[in-house]
Amino acid sequence: RKFERMFSTLRSVANRTQKRLSSQLGLDLKLILHPLMYVHGERFARGLRMFASNWNHPTGTLPIEKAVDAHLRVSGIERLRVADLSVLPVPVTGHSDAVA
Numbered sequence: 001r002k003f004e005r006m007f008s009t010l011r012s013v014a015n016r017t018q019k020r021l022s023s024q025l026g027l028d029l030k031l032i033l034h035p036l037m038y039v040h041g042e043r044f045a046r047g048l049r050m051f052a053s054n055w056n057h058p059t060g061t062l063p064i065e066k067a068v069d070a071h072l073r074v075s076g077i078e079r080l081r082v083a084d085l086s087v088l089p090v091p092v093t094g095h096s097d098a099v100a
Contacts, residue, residue: 004044007037059088 014031021027036047062068064087067075072087074080085092092098 003048004040007044011037059085059091061086063087063089065089 011033014033018029018031021029034051036044036051039047062074062082064070064072068082068087069075072081072083074082
């Protein structure tokens with residue numbers, strides 16, 4: 001329901017923006033919103049699951065103690081360290097920049 005409220009707010013802002021551009025600048029723009037912005041309930045939930053994606057950094061591709069040691073040195077390769085979130089053993093629940 002939070003996402004539905006957020007999308008409702010976005011629709012409202014888009015409509016106000018379109019009206020303001022029309023009245024103040026004389027522009028007749030048609031803002032095209034994603035069709036998901038106009039559905040509700042279970043249809044909305046299915047659509048959100050279908051179109052949602054993860055833009056965060058991948059994690060767990062080089063987990064500590066399996067591919068790198070506690071000092072982030074890659075096993076079997078001298079003078080190579082990993083300095084990104086691929087060393088986290090499990091995905092984070094928040095934005096990955098927070099733990100970086």
